[in-house]
Amino acid sequence: MVPRVVFGRGSFNQLNDIIAPKRLSSHAPFIFLVDDVFKGNVWLTSRIPLSYQDKILYISANEEPKTSQVDELVEQLILTNKELPSGIIGIGGGTILDLAKAVAIMLTNTGNASDYQGWDLVKNPAVYHVGIPTISGTGAEVSRTTVLTGPERKLGINSDYTPFDQVVLDPELTKDVPKDQWFFTGMDCFIHCIESLNGTFLNAFSQSYGEKAYDLCMEVFMDDALSAEDSQDKLMMASWHGGMSIAYSQVGVAHAMSYGLSYLLGTKHGIGNCIVFNHLEEFYPKGVTTFKNMMRLHKIELPQGICASLDDHHFDTMIDVALSLEPLWENAIGKHWKKTITRDKLKALYQKM
Ligand code: NAD
Ligand code: ZN
Numbered sequence: 001m002v003p004r005v006v007f008g009r010g011s012f013n014q015l016n017d018i019i020a021p022k023r024l025s026s027h028a029p030f031i032f033l034v035d036d037v038f039k040g041n042v043w044l045t046s047r048i049p050l051s052y053q054d055k056i057l058y059i060s061a062n063e064e065p066k067t068s069q070v071d072e073l074v075e076q077l078i079l080t081n082k083e084l085p086s087g088i089i090g091i092g093g094g095t096i097l098d099l100a101k102a103v104a105i106m107l108t109n110t111g112n113a114s115d116y117q118g119w120d121l122v123k124n125p126a127v128y129h130v131g132i133p134t135i136s137g138t139g140a141e142v143s144r145t146t147v148l149t150g151p152e153r154k155l156g157i158n159s160d161y162t163p164f165d166q167v168v169l170d171p172e173l174t175k176d177v178p179k180d181q182w183f184f185t186g187m188d189c190f191i192h193c194i195e196s197l198n199g200t201f202l203n204a205f206s207q208s209y210g211e212k213a214y215d216l217c218m219e220v221f222m223d224d225a226l227s228a229e230d231s232q233d234k235l236m237m238a239s240w241h242g243g244m245s246i247a248y249s250q251v252g253v254a255h256a257m258s259y260g261l262s263y264l265l266g267t268k269h270g271i272g273n274c275i276v277f278n279h280l281e282e283f284y285p286k287g288v289t290t291f292k293n294m295m296r297l298h299k300i301e302l303p304q305g306i307c308a309s310l311d312d313h314h315f316d317t318m319i320d321v322a323l324s325l326e327p328l329w330e331n332a333i334g335k336h337w338k339k340t341i342t343r344d345k346l347k348a349l350y351q352k353m
Helices: 011-022 067-080 094-106 179-197 204-222 228-247 253-265 269-277 285-297 312-324 326-333 343-352
Strands: 004-007 030-035 055-059 087-092 129-133 147-149 154-158 166-169
Touching (some): 004 011, 011 166, 030 094, 055 094, 067 147, 094 154, 154 253, 179 285, 204 285, 253 269, 253 312, 253 326, 253 343, 269 285, 312 326
Parallel strands (some): 030 055, 030 087, 087 129, 129 166
Antiparallel strands (some): 147 154
């Protein structure tokens, strides 16, 4: 679990007080990985506390993080600094938070990031790392994984060293998120809840967090009367609880199939989950009905026909990626999932998207 967290509108202002005691030396800088959507945004960047050789690196979130990108960033940091950084601070959405976690791990572990995709392969504790989400939903701020696309697969570095040492939850940072993106990333949280609560891995720990996150999502996405500030506050806590819920369970069908879309077509996580989930009535009837009501209420249109021009080879690639995520299927369907989840079934589902 994340050992330290602060919550509150304006809590971003405490960043200096939080990190200053963690500085190792004047040659060991804090490196701020910041979503480049904030480049030139004085409201946010003027409050990033820079001293000595601290640096801001602006990173585009147009593409989800890659293992090669992590390796390049780590090499750059090692070559340009005399000492290991005092800390890595990620400020952005799931893309930037995952990058920050992965860079912190790879600064103290040899080899390439792709060597550590999987479960509990990381040997050494990471550099001190702080997560500051600016959009809510993925739960990346609280989770034990950092999801990376590697040469062979899209898979997380899941380890006890992955979670942030400190998280700053300031809902005000999410105020300028565009409406569609707010919905897609928020639905990632809603789908985490549905997949966790309807999964065979569910236990009392996951259920307690999952139910809370679900209730918060219902307020945020179904209650018109909620103020913008309440909505931002509640969605940030929904994301946190949704992430905690899957920490001790798993995601399910939507995530498995969405990873296939992402691997082949580069479809981003939030929107990809929505595109898939829209066709999963068979697996999650109540959740999908609620999801469609939410889409209607917020006038969200999903892209159609994204698989229309794909050939059999493409479908095979997506199906391979989806089926390789065995724990997700086992959670969703049960131990004997291979009896019902066939390649033909997945192809037919992909063809609808
Ligand atoms: P994102 O980080 O990709 O950001 C989406 C868009 O929103 C980007 O264009 C970004 O620039 C913009 N944005 C972010 N904050 C903004 C703000 N305050 N104002 C205006 N624009 C803003 O989106 P995401 O959905 O948060 O993250 C998706 C990533 O998270 C994927 O890479 C996925 O694999 C990963 N993920 C990780 C976990 C985990 O547990 N580690 C869980 C789920 C998803
Ligand atoms: Zn997700």
